[in-house]
Amino acid sequence: MKERLRKIIIDAAKQAHVAGILHTDVFAGAVVEAPNVEAHGDFATNFAMANASVLKKPPRKIAGIILEHIDDPDGIIEKFEIAGPGFINFFIRPSAWHPILCDIHEKKETYGASDIGRNKKVQVEFVSANPTGPLHVGHGRGAVVGDSLASILAFCQYAVTREYYINDNGRQIDTLTLGRSVHARCRELSGRDVTFPEDGYKGDYVYDIARDLLEKDGENLFAPEETGSADAVINRCAEFAAAGILAGIRTDLECLGIRFDVWFSEKGLYESGKVRDIMEALKLDGRVYEKDGALWFKSSDYGDEKDRVVVRSNGQTTYFASDIAYHRDKFDRGFDRVVDVWGADHHGYVPRLSAAIDAMGYDRECFKVILVHLVNLLRDNVQIAMSTRAGEFTTLKDVVDEVGSDAARFIFLTRHHESPLDFDLDLAKKKTNDNPVYYVQYVHARISSILKKAEADGCAAPKAGIAPDLSGLNTVEDVRLMKHLSRYPGIIETAALMMEPHRVAYFLMELAAAFHAYYNKHRVLTDDPDMTVARLYLVSAVAVVIKNGLNLLGVFAPESM
RNA sequence: GCGCCUGUAGCUCAGCCGGAUAGAGCAACGGACUUCUAAUCCGUAGGUCGCAGGUUCGAAUCCUGCCAGGCGCGCCA
Known part of the structure; x- marks a missing residue:
């Protein structure tokens, strides 16, 4: 619709040029947009x-000239007007919206x-948390943002790969600290x-792991250290x-x-020699x-x-070194776009x-x-502290078990990812319109219910492929929807x-509001x-879009609630 | 100290590649169920868009400088 209007406007301006009223047909960039006030069309x-400066005429005068040359062959415009400093407002005929349905x-x-993706290969790497403890809510937010982004990109015809980078290089300090923590718990559990260890992981999950390991390895866990080589056991x-x-x-997840x-292994980068290779290549290039x-x-040298x-004086490589190798590998796998x-x-x-x-010769663009910014977990309006190392945290699993996947996912998406997010556990469980996920899902359930009732009442359902007579859809609420x-x-x-x-997510909340208002004002089954x-044709279209959008967010669209 | 992010209604936040009278939800107040699900809707009230300059016909939006908060500034990850 917007595109059609844009074309109508440009054509009108060109006509005016042909008629000799405007001195040029090269125009400055202008936009067609939906005003935020309904009175503005x-x-x-x-x-x-x-184009006031380009055409050297006052805006309202130009607007008048445009309107005189408008050609609207399909008659989509009901009326237009010049307003304010020189806006042209268009009022679309209700029936012009019907083809949308x-x-x-x-x-x-x-x-x-x-199709903006044009099958370009995109990789979205997300979560990639170190396996030193369970995921917490902060990871959950990154996971949901990454996953939904991947879905949206795929929907736009990007060839998307979802990837998790595992920091499984055994030599990393974190992993060894974890090993020492587990071993200490094994000793403790065996009396x-x-x-x-002072810097050890204190969470209860370490006990669970220790218990499992004791059962498996038993005394073997302690024998070697008595002979003086504990490294193998810690490993x-x-x-x-x-x-x-x-x-x-x-x-x-x-x-x-x-x-x-x-699931991409960091260790694999070392074993295949890719870390060494890129380091040598960079050395040769003097980087x-x-x-x-x-x-x-x-x-x-690069900003x-x-x-x-990249390699410490003790000979150990840093994470940065493997990250360089990793990102080279990403580009070498042919991704046109790499998203972390x-x-x-x-x-x-x-x-x-x-x-x-x-420096490796790839386009940083x-x-x-x-x-993704941090998440504050709130219960009864009080922030719950979180620290993996100290073992004080509510895990992602706890949260998902408590509030459900749909609520968790939706709430993670109700903020711009660069805004901090307060995750209110009480709100997430509320089944009222305070909770946006139910507000949106309820639309789908309500429409499903109407469709079921229509079927039970024997209403003639719209035939596949043939649009019914939609001329009745002309109220303000019909048009809004x-x-x-x-x-x-x-x-x-x-x-x-x-x-x-x-x-x-925001779009869906707004669409939901428009539907609920419609529902309260008009009966569908009359x-x-x-x-x-x-109206069945209209509301089932709403259901399609709600489901479609929820699907991109990874949220279920229920038929009843 | 330097860098990045954030600052919009009492609260939580949209809007930010410039547009008209800055939006929503919550909380407050007043209404709407003999009806396709009230997990809903309608109405009222609520604002120096952190502050000060600048660019522009026009700035919440762009630029500069301040202020406040968060995060980061390791041969840690």
Whole structure:
């Protein structure tokens, strides 16, 4: 609709040029948009104002000229007016909205899909939490944002791969700390004396792991240390723990409806020599140098504030080194666009990785980091403290068990990802309109209920492929709903381009509000068969879009509640 | 100290690649169920868009400088 109007306006301006009234037919960029005040019509354009200086005429005068040359062959415009400093407002004839409904019924679950992706390969890497403890709500937010973003991109014809990067390189300090923590608990559980590591993981889950491991390995866990080589045992503990925790992470994510296409192993990067290879390549190119016994990458040559260590003086590589290799591997796998979803506390890491991507000869513009801000978990309006190491936290699993996947997912998407989010457990469980997820789902349930009743009453359902007579859909509320539905494809496209999945959630809340208002004002099932069929056609289109949108957010669209 | 993010109604937040009278929900107050689900709706009230400049016909939106909060500034991740 917007596009059609845009064309009508430009054509009118060109006509005016042909008629010799305007001295040029090269115009400045102008927009057609839906005004926020209904009195200003269905659409408005700032064309006249934007072109005032180009055309050297006052805006209102230009607007008048445009209107005189408007050609509207399909008669979609009911009336237009010049308003304010030079806006042109268009009022669309109610019947001009009807084709939207046919479009929705025709496309169903693909309504709103866009082809802007053109099959370009995109990778979305998200969560990627270290397997040192269960996921907490902060991870959950990143998981949901990443997963929904991936769905939206896929819907826009990007070829999407969802990937989880596992920090399973056994030499990392975190993993070893975990190993020592588990081993200490094993000693404790078997009645041995123990000094728990100061920096160890204190969470209860460490006991669970220790118990499992004791059952499996028994005394073997203690024999070697008495002969003086404890390393092997600690490694055993670390690997056992990490594997168990990772399996738990996987199940927790599945409970949120999240599955990955690829679980990418950091260890694999070392084993295949990819870390060594890229380090040597960078050395040859002079991108890394030695100083103080360590190896440094010249990230400051590429916009970072300082150079960064890739190999420490003790010979150990840093995470940065494997991240460089990892991102090279991503681009080498042919991804046109690489998206990383990180916690916002890692934002300082962005410049160095961008620098590395640049230095390796890839386009840093193809690399995008989505920074997801922290989550405050609230119960009874009191913040619940969270610290993995201290073991004080409510896990993601606890939260999902308590409030359900749908509520959790939806709430994670009710903020822009760069805004901090208060996750209110009490609110998430409330089954009222305070809770946006039920508010939206209720629309689907209500419509399903109407459709069932219509069927039971023997109402003639709209025939497949043939639109019923829709001329009855002409009230303000009918038009509001249709207008809303027509905005959906644009919302999807913006959400994909800006990588902002929350836009879909907000759209759904607004559509839900429009529907609930409609429901309270108009009956769908009436004595008038034509009207009934037309309204059934309308509300079932609403249900299609609600389900379609919820699906992108990974939220279920129930038929009854 | 430097960098990034945030600052919009009493509360929680949308809107931010410039548009008209800044929106929603909650909380407050007043209404609507013999009706397709009241997990809903309608109405009232509520604002120096952190502050100050600048650019523009026009700024919540862009630029600069301040203020406040969060996060980050390791041969940790």
